[in-house]
Structures are given as structure tokens and as C-alpha cells.
Amino acid sequence: MSGEARGSKSPSSSPKEDLAPPDTPRFDKGRRNSSIEKLIVAVRIRPLPAGETERCLHQLDRERIVVEEVEREKEKHLRSKRPTEKQFNYDIVLGEDATQDDVYQATTKNLVRDVLLGYNGTVFAYGATGSGKTHTMVGQSGGKNVGIMVRALNELFQYIETRKQRYTVTMSYLEIYNENIRDLLNPESGFLELREDSSKGSGYVQVSGLTETIANSTEEVMALLTRGNKQRSCESTASNRTSSRSHALLSVTVHNTRPIHEHNVMKTRIRQGRLFMIDLAGSERASHTKNIGKRLKEGAHINRSLLALGNCINALSGSNSNKYVNYRDSKLTRLLREALSGNCKTVMIAHVNPGLSHREESKNTLVYAARATGISHKVERNQLDVSFQISQYRSVIADLRNEISRLKHKISDDGDENDITNAEPSSKARDPELPNGDVEPNMKRVQNGELLASLEEEDEEKVNGEDGIGGGVVGNGGDPPLENQEKKAPGKVRKFREQIVSTFREQMRLRRKLMDIDGHLLSLGVEAERQHLIISQWESKHNKLYRGRPPSTHAQDDTTSEYLWNEHDRVNMHQAWSDLSYIEREQEKYVNLRSETVKKLDQVREKSVALEDELPSRLDSDTEKELLCLLIRVHELEADKMALQGERLVESHELRRRGEMLVRFHRQQKITDDIITRQRQIMEEERMNLPSDLQDLYSLYQQEIHATSYPVDTSGIPYTAYDALPPIHSKEILSNYGSTISNGSDVPLRISTSGGSSNSSDVESVSVLPPIQRTTLTAKQPGRRNYNIIEENETETVEDIRVPRDGTNHNFKQARDTPSPVPPPILFPPISNDLRKY
Numbered sequence: 001m002s003g004e005a006r007g008s009k010s011p012s013s014s015p016k017e018d019l020a021p022p023d024t025p026r027f028d029k030g031r032r033n034s035s036i037e038k039l040i041v042a043v044r045i046r047p048l049p050a051g052e053t054e055r056c057l058h059q060l061d062r063e064r065i066v067v068e069e070v071e072r073e074k075e076k077h078l079r080s081k082r083p084t085e086k087q088f089n090y091d092i093v094l095g096e097d098a099t100q101d102d103v104y105q106a107t108t109k110n111l112v113r114d115v116l117l118g119y120n121g122t123v124f125a126y127g128a129t130g131s132g133k134t135h136t137m138v139g140q141s142g143g144k145n146v147g148i149m150v151r152a153l154n155e156l157f158q159y160i161e162t163r164k165q166r167y168t169v170t171m172s173y174l175e176i177y178n179e180n181i182r183d184l185l186n187p188e189s190g191f192l193e194l195r196e197d198s199s200k201g202s203g204y205v206q207v208s209g210l211t212e213t214i215a216n217s218t219e220e221v222m223a224l225l226t227r228g229n230k231q232r233s234c235e236s237t238a239s240n241r242t243s244s245r246s247h248a249l250l251s252v253t254v255h256n257t258r259p260i261h262e263h264n265v266m267k268t269r270i271r272q273g274r275l276f277m278i279d280l281a282g283s284e285r286a287s288h289t290k291n292i293g294k295r296l297k298e299g300a301h302i303n304r305s306l307l308a309l310g311n312c313i314n315a316l317s318g319s320n321s322n323k324y325v326n327y328r329d330s331k332l333t334r335l336l337r338e339a340l341s342g343n344c345k346t347v348m349i350a351h352v353n354p355g356l357s358h359r360e361e362s363k364n365t366l367v368y369a370a371r372a373t374g375i376s377h378k379v380e381r382n383q384l385d386v387s388f389q390i391s392q393y394r395s396v397i398a399d400l401r402n403e404i405s406r407l408k409h410k411i412s413d414d415g416d417e418n419d420i421t422n423a424e425p426s427s428k429a430r431d432p433e434l435p436n437g438d439v440e441p442n443m444k445r446v447q448n449g450e451l452l453a454s455l456e457e458e459d460e461e462k463v464n465g466e467d468g469i470g471g472g473v474v475g476n477g478g479d480p481p482l483e484n485q486e487k488k489a490p491g492k493v494r495k496f497r498e499q500i501v502s503t504f505r506e507q508m509r510l511r512r513k514l515m516d517i518d519g520h521l522l523s524l525g526v527e528a529e530r531q532h533l534i535i536s537q538w539e540s541k542h543n544k545l546y547r548g549r550p551p552s553t554h555a556q557d558d559t560t561s562e563y564l565w566n567e568h569d570r571v572n573m574h575q576a577w578s579d580l581s582y583i584e585r586e587q588e589k590y591v592n593l594r595s596e597t598v599k600k601l602d603q604v605r606e607k608s609v610a611l612e613d614e615l616p617s618r619l620d621s622d623t624e625k626e627l628l629c630l631l632i633r634v635h636e637l638e639a640d641k642m643a644l645q646g647e648r649l650v651e652s653h654e655l656r657r658r659g660e661m662l663v664r665f666h667r668q669q670k671i672t673d674d675i676i677t678r679q680r681q682i683m684e685e686e687r688m689n690l691p692s693d694l695q696d697l698y699s700l701y702q703q704e705i706h707a708t709s710y711p712v713d714t715s716g717i718p719y720t721a722y723d724a725l726p727p728i729h730s731k732e733i734l735s736n737y738g739s740t741i742s743n744g745s746d747v748p749l750r751i752s753t754s755g756g757s758s759n760s761s762d763v764e765s766v767s768v769l770p771p772i773q774r775t776t777l778t779a780k781q782p783g784r785r786n787y788n789i790i791e792e793n794e795t796e797t798v799e800d801i802r803v804p805r806d807g808t809n810h811n812f813k814q815a816r817d818t819p820s821p822v823p824p825p826i827l828f829p830p831i832s833n834d835l836r837k838y
């Protein structure tokens with residue numbers, strides 16, 4: 001082990017010291033932006049498992065372990081001087097009595113500090129099954145036995161909470177189980193793929209689709225960690241009652257920005273450190289574990305990936321500088337590549353069981369661990385100092401991007417949830433009680449003009465912020481406002497910038513106006529639908545189609561009217577019609593205003609593009625150009641954001657309007673159905689001969705009705721309830737698609753295939769139509785079938801029936817004389833009390 005390696009053995013150097021602030025002079029070494037670091041190897045010896053008394057290894061001191069060798073009988077005589085034990089040296093040896101805190105302090109505490117300084121760090125637990133890896137990394141929740149993961153995160157957050165600087169912490173947690181990667185924070189996402197990101201260097205891999213969660217507090221992180229741990233693949237094996245069958249990788253990224261002064265120039269220092277904490281699955285010998293089946297397969301996968309890791313360690317520890325290291329053999333080594341040879345400070349905690357029966361596994365672990373002590377590589381701090389203004393823009397752009405993607409997701413989520421074209425109208429939309437009482441919050445705000453006001457406020461803030469180029473848009477922890485910086489800018493730049501800002505302001509003003517107009521137009525549309533609904537509600541209540549425009553004040557003179565209007569109806573209908581004509585006038589006015597505003601907006605946009613085009617020729621300095629480009633970009637993103645907000649508003653109004661329309665259509669459909677059914681009833685009773693084309697149309701209508709399947713029949717009785725009733729009649733019926741059987745009374749009829757239910761493959765659907773109960777069967781195939789005829793509360797035999805291919809109806813009136821106890825069925829939801837008053 002080289003002197004330098006020993007010198008950089010930070011994990012064990014001061015186990016009891018507190019985490020010092022990252023920028024104190026103590027960390028001069030860290031201030032150098034790159035250094036050669038060796039992989040730190042710690043060995044933890046777990047206590048002897050219960051029932052084992054004999055041991056095979058011993059801790060000599062804080063750095064050495066000895067393993068007793070087994071001497072074969074023959075060798076004992078042949079080589080009497082042969083040493084009987086083997087000694088191994090490591091950076092740190094933690095004995096059986098080491099506490100969880102001792103292990104954390106000695107191995108990981110300094111990595112946490114390094115991560116805050118902008119380095120990447122990895123700590124991974126290695127060893128045979130049952131040797132204590134999960135105990136070290138995860139431990140037991142709460143109390144003194146919590147593991148490294150919780151301790152590191154705790155310390156990280158404790159530190160961040162005491163600092164004013166801006167930190168963002170994100171985390172992800174995955175497992176590799178049978179060579180498949182699963183997101184432990186979002187297990188529903190299925191298996192994830194590894195993707196190579198060549199932009200970050202050859203072999204740099206990322207897990208595509210892995211959830212990267214922003215964590216704000218220790219509690220939040222703990223909750224995430226607990227959730228992830230519950231998802232881990234863990235089984236009981238002969239060697240370990242709670243054996244982890246997967247490798248678990250927890251990654252915590254700390255992003256920090258802070259202002260610095262360098263040579264009287266204000267800059268922003270960006271640092272990003274990443275800490276991986278890995279609990280590997282344990283290597284196992286099939287003969288020892290006695291695993292079979294699934295466990296054996298898991299074991300094979302675990303061993304293969306650990307073998308690949310061992311090979312990498314072997315290759316990396318060799319003295320040849322041109323060594324070839326094959327990381328591609330397993331997903332584990334591909335993911336650990338950065339930790340083993342890249343820009344990362346790494347600590348390996350090898351775990352051994354001192355019991356005699358575990359000698360082979362423990363010795364193998366010790367051999368690998370000893371090899372790993374020879375690994376060293378160059379580590380660099382991830383730090384970038386950028387011009388303060390540029391960093392502010394970057395930050396604003398990042399915030400806006402996030403906001404835009406959040407809005408986009410929201411729009412698409414809402415679209416999926418509310419896809420009215422595919423779905424039945426929602427209960428909200430169908431229930432006419434809701435139009436007034438349950439409007440979306442956005443809608444309410446639009447109707448009250450509040451949305452606009454709040455948007456204006458929001459934009460005021462943003463536009464005002466621009467006076468200082470984004471000063472105030474992003475909190476900068478009490479740093480000098482950007483205006484001060486800007487005042488120093490040369491006059492030419494300032495003038496150009498003012499032009500850009502004023503064009504942008506105008507753009508935003510017009511966009512706001514457009515949103516206002518759109519909002520108003522949309523609420524007018526919804527209101528118009530509502531008035532139509534009120535009118536159709538009235539028509540439905542009176543079972544009459546409304547004829548023409550307002551009876552209004554002339555209604556009392558309308559002596560030809562077939563019905564008499566009461567005063568209440570007259571006032572309400574008059575109100576509805578006059579509201580409708582007002583709405584139409586308003587719509588016309590706002591449509592014109594909209595097209596004028598769009599025209600103006602296009603002109604301003606053109607002006608803004610022209611300014612951007614002029615930028616290279618009007619400015620000399622690259623920094624100025626970059627600044628103004630970023631300014632334009634910020635504006636564009638602001639504009640995008642506003643456009644998306646507008647889009648969302650439009651969508652929510654549109655959904656609402658469609659909901660109202662559907663309620664109206666359903667009401668119209670109900671009236672139509674009632675008319676058709678009653679006409680049909682009269683025709684049947686009068687035994688009228690129908691023209692064949694009308695008969696065809698009627699059959700078509702029935703088919704359409706039957707295409708809609710209801711889980712509950714129209715009288716509210718679940719279909720399954722019929723299946724419990726005994727069949728009153730079983731008959732072979734020659735059925736046709738859309739054949740109707742009616743019993744001439746309001747007792748529901750039910751038909752199912754002989755011995756089966758209506759769900760059988762022969763019958764596609766059965767429905768009951770008002771007002772006379774008819775059970776209509778829609779067979780998948782024409783032809784003869786056996787059907788059971790079931791009537792609720794009915795035991796008498798119904799006459800044999802035969803439904804011919806032409807779909808002629810069969811009336812059982814003569815076979816029935818018992819009045820039905822079942823109330824008349826209702827096809828659509830009851831009319832709400834709210835609308836009934838109209």
C-alpha cells in the first residue's frame with residue numbers, strides 16, 4: 001500500500017470528529033480539484049452466529065486479520081514448518097464489537113463531507129450471504145442499529161439545514177434482481193434499461209426511466225428509503241432468514257450553488273456530488289445454502305455478477321497501467337464502473353463471518369478485499385464557476401423548464417383521465433345538479449374574473465423581475481440584485497436589452513389579454529350549454545319539444561298552445577332564452593376582439609424575432625451576446641409557460657362544455673327512446689302492418705340500443721341477481737341478432753342459454769326495455785339455441801317460443817296476467833332537483 005494511499009485514508013483518520021463545514025481551511029486537500037485516491041477497504045467481522053462456537057479468523061489490530069489455515073493430514077507431516085495462518089492487511093478492520101456508529105464514522109462519514117464538497121463517493125458492502133451486509137447498510141429502523149444509508153442521509157440533511165447556501169438533494173433507489181433493474185421508489189415502472197450516455201464519457205451509463213426524487217428533509221428521505229426497502233426482493237434461505245436476493249443501489253445527488261467573489265468579479269460556484277450506497281447480494285455456494293429452484297437461479301445470477309465484479313477488481317488492482325477491465329459482463333459492474341475506476345472516492349466494506357463453518361466464504365472475501373486495496377484512480381471535484389448572471393439565467397431556465405414540463409404532464413394526465421370521446425360521460429357531467437354547484441376551481445375563477453386577476457399578478461411579478469434581468473425570479477440568498485450589475489453594462493447593451501424587454505412585455509400583455517378573451521369565450525360557451533340544458537330539461541319535464549324562440553310575454557296569448565304554461569315556467573324559459581341571446585351577442589363581440597389581438601401578437605412576435613436576428617451584429621462581446629440570448633430564451637420560456645396555462649384552461653373549459661352537451665344529448669336520446677317505444681307499443685297492440693323499411697329501421701335502432709351494455713339492468717336489478725332465479729322455461733329458440741321477446745307486462749324477463757348464464761358465449765347481451773318489459777336477446781350467431789326463460793317472481797310456464805331469423809317480436813301477453821311489483825324502469829339517471837325547478 002503506497003504512502004499516498006495511506007495518507008488519503010480519510011475514513012479512519014478521525015472517526016469521532018464532527019462533519020466540518022466544507023469550506024473551512026481544514027480541507028485544503030479537497031480544495032485541489034483533483035487528486036489520486038485509493039479505494040479504501042474496510043473489513044467488518046460480524047459476531048459469531050448463534051450456535052457456532054469455533055472460529056476461523058481473528059482481528060489482530062485496527063488493520064490486520066488472520067485466518068487459520070486447515071492443514072491436510074498428509075501435509076502436517078510433510079511440511080512441519082508450514083505456517084498455519086494467513087494474515088491480511090486492510091485500511092480498517094472493524095471487529096465483532098464495532099457498533100453501527102463506529103462503522104459509519106470509520107467508513108462513510110468523510111464520504112458525506114466529500115459529496116458536499118462536490119466529489120462523487122461510493123460505499124458498498126461486499127461478502128458472502130449472511131455475513132452482515134444488509135445489517136451494515138440498512139440496519140434496523142430506528143434506534144442505534146440504523147445502518148449507513150440512514151446515518152449518511154441524516155448527516156447530509158443536518159448539515160444542509162444549517163447552511164444558507166442553496167442545496168438541492170435528489171435520490172433514486174434501484175435493485176438488480178436476476179439481472180433485471182427495478183426502481184424501488186416506483187416499482188410499477190417494470191424493468192428498466194441501462195443506456196450508455198456517450199456525452200458524459202465512454203462507458204458512462206444511466207438507468208433510463210429511473211425515478212429521481214427531490215428530497216427536502218430527513219423525514220422525507222427516511223420515508224422514501226423505508227418504502228424502497230419494503231420493495232426489495234428478500235427471501236428466507238438456509239443460510240440467512242432474511243437474505244437479500246438483489247443488489248440494492250441508493251444514489252443521493254447534492255447540487256449546490258453559492259455566490260463567490262473572485263478578483264472583484266461576482267460569480268456563482270456550482271458543485272454537484274453524488275453518493276452511492278450499495279448493499280450487494282451475498283455470494284453463496286449452492287452446496288452450502290442447499291438452495292433449489294428459484295433460489296438456486298437467483299444465487300447463480302448473484303454469483304455471476306459478483307464474479308464479474310471480482311474480475312474488475314482483479315484487473316484494476318494489477319500494476320499494468322494499460323489494463324483492460326471488462327465492465328460489460330453484468331449490469332452491476334456497468335453501474336459500478338464510475339465507482340471503481342471513474343471520478344469517485346470509494347469505500348468497500350467487506351463482511352466476514354468468523355465461524356469455522358464459513359471459513360471458505362470468508363477467506364474468499366478477504367482475498368478479494370485485499371486485492372481491492374491496490375486500486376487507485378484520479379478523482380476530480382465536480383465544480384464549475386460561472387458568471388453570476390449566466391448562472392441566474394441557467395437557474396431561471398431550469399425552473400421554467402421544470403414548470404413547463406410539469407404543466408405539460410398535467411395537461412396530458414388530465415387529457416387521459418377526462419378523455420370524453422372514449423368514455424361514458426362522467427357522473428359529474430351527467431348529473432345536471434352539478435353545472436352550478438360543482439364547477440372546477442379554475443372555472444369558478446374564470447367565471448368570477450379571478451383567474452385573470454391572479455394571472456395578472458403572477459405576470460406583474462415576473463415582468464417586474466425583469467427590470468433586474470430576473471432579479472427576484474430566483475432567490476439568490478441575499479446577493480446583490482442583478483440590477484446593480486446591469487447598470488454597469490455599456491449603454492449600447494442596455495438600450496438593446498430595453499428593446500428586448502419592452503417587446504417581451506408587450507407580448508406578455510397581449511398573451512394575457514388573449515387568455516382573458518379565451519377564458520371569457522369559453523365560459524360563454526359553457527353558459528350557453530347550460531341554458532340549452534335548462535330548456536331541454538323543461539322540454540323533458542313536459543314531454544314536449546319546445547317550439548321556437550321565446551313564448552316570452554306573448555305566452556299567455558298563445559291560445560293555440562296544447563298546454564298551459566304556469567307563471568314559474570314562463571319566467572324561467574323567458575330568462576333562459578334571453579340569456580342565450582345575450583350570450584350570442586357577447587360571443588360575437590369577443591371573437592372579433594380575439595382576432596384583432598392575435599394579429600397584434602403576431603406583429604410583436606415578428607419584432608422580437610427580428611431583434612434576436614440582429615443580436616450578433618449589434619453586440620461585440622461574447623458574454624453580452626450570451627447574456628442577451630439567455631434573456632431572450634427566458635422570455636420565450638415565459639411565453640411558452642403562459643401559452644401552456646392558456647391551453648390548460650381551454651381544455652378544462654372544453655371538457656366542461658362537452659360534459660354539458662352530453663347531458664343534453666342523453667336527455668334528447670331519452671325522449672327519442674320514449675317516443676319510439678310508445679309508438680311501437682301502440683303498433684303492436686293494434687297489430688298494425690309496418691312497411692318493411694320501417695321495420696328494418698326499427699331493428700337497426702334496437703341493435704344500436706343493445707350495443708350499449710349496462711352492468712345493472714334498467715330497473716336497477718343487477719343481472720347477476722337473475723342468475724340466482726330458477727328458469728321457468730327452457731326452450732330451443734331460433735334466434736337472430738337483435739331478436740326481441742316481450743311478455744306484455746312490466747315484469748322483467750330474463751333469458752339465458754340453457755344451463756348457462758347470459759354471459760355464455762351464445763348470448764351477446766340481454767336488456768330490458770320500458771315501459772313493457774321485453775327481454776331482448778342479441779345472439780352472436782343466428783340459429784337454434786336452447787335458452788332458459790326466467791321471470792322474476794314468476795313460476796308459471798310461458799308458452800313455447802321460437803324466434804325466427806327475421807327478428808320478429810314475440811309477445812307473451814296472453815301467457816301473463818300477474819301485475820308486476822317492480823317499479824317502471826328508468827333508462828337515464830333521475831333529473832336533478834336543481835334542474836327540476838326549471
Ligand SMILES: Nc1ncnc2c1ncn2[C@@H]1O[C@H](COP(=O)(O)OP(=O)(O)OP(=O)(O)O)[C@@H](O)[C@H]1O
Binds near residue numbers: 047127131
Ligand atoms: N454486526 C452484526 N451485529 C449483529 N447482528 C448482525 C451483524 N451482522 C449481521 N447480523 C445479523 O445476521 C443476520 C444476517 O445478516 P444480513 O442479513 O445483514 O446478512 P447479508 O450479508 O445481508 O446476507 P444476504 O447476502 O443473504 O442478504 C441478520 O439477522 C443480522 O441482523
